[in-house]
Amino acid sequence: MTEEEPEPIRRRPGGRAARVRQAVLAAAMEMLVEEGITRLTVAGVAARAGVNETTVYRRWGSREKLVLDALLTGSNEGIPVPDTGAVRTDLAAFARTLAEYLATPTGRSVAQAATLGSDDPDLAEAWQAFWQSRLDQAGTIIGRAVERGELPPDTDTALALELLCSPLQSRALLGHRPIEPDLPERLTDLVLDGLRGRT
Structure with missing residues (x-):
């Protein structure tokens, strides 16, 4: 130089x-x-x-x-999207991680905040963007499964993920029943049985 x-x-x-x-x-x-x-x-x-x-x-x-x-940063770090090569293990791992995240103070606070309505249109829009981003990320599990032939091509991604995640969120928020260790796998099997039963 x-x-x-x-x-x-x-x-x-x-x-x-x-x-x-x-x-x-x-x-x-x-x-x-x-x-x-x-x-x-x-x-x-x-x-x-x-x-x-x-x-x-x-x-x-x-x-x-x-x-x-x-x-988004907190949920991405706390609930990563797995890629195990099979839809059952992907969904079970995702549900298990979600259950663990919901057991933390941060996870509970995010879940509670997500249930609040808002008269603020900017905040409502931010929530919509949050849920859409999470759906897009977790939806890759369903997309990969469709590509591998594990699920029908017309699988409703949003519905599949809601069926998997809502019981865990409900139990975490309401606290009326615990999240048993095997619940993520049981929910995964129920969701997959329902999706595959349409073929």
């Missing part, structure tokens, strides 16, 4: 921007767990994360987009 050539800028992977994002999302999830979604504010999240409120608005633009990003 000659004296005339400037030294190249070396950017560290996971630099300040990544640290700020991680801190803000962690603060948002903490506030969601402790305060609930209706009391979550950008100012409160910024204070917890140790950043300026303007930093949060500059990156996310609105409280609703921040909430959506926090929920």
Whole structure:
């Protein structure tokens, strides 16, 4: 390198921007767990994360987009979509991970927040985007199964996932019955029997 050539800028992977994002999302999830979604504010999240409120608005633009990003990040990390090579083991693993996530304070808070209606159209839109994103991700399990010939081509992806997940969410939220260790597998078999019984 000659004296005339400037030294190249070396950017560290996971630099300040990544640290700020991680801190803000962690603060948002903490506030969601402790305060609930209706009391979550950008100012409160910024204070917890140790950043300026303007930093949060500059990156996310609105409280609703921040909430959506926090929920998606938390659920993606807490409920990954498995790929075992077979629909039964995929669905059972997904249901088992969901049950474990719902047993955590974060999982319960997300599930409770998801049941709340909202008069705020922006927040309602954020929730819709959250559920659609989760459906699209988990729906790959059904899509792969159709491609492998394990399920009929006209399988209703949303209905299949709702049938699998709703009993787990109901038990976690209402608390009237525990989630037995074998319930994810039992639900998986019931869902698959119903889907395959149409062929």
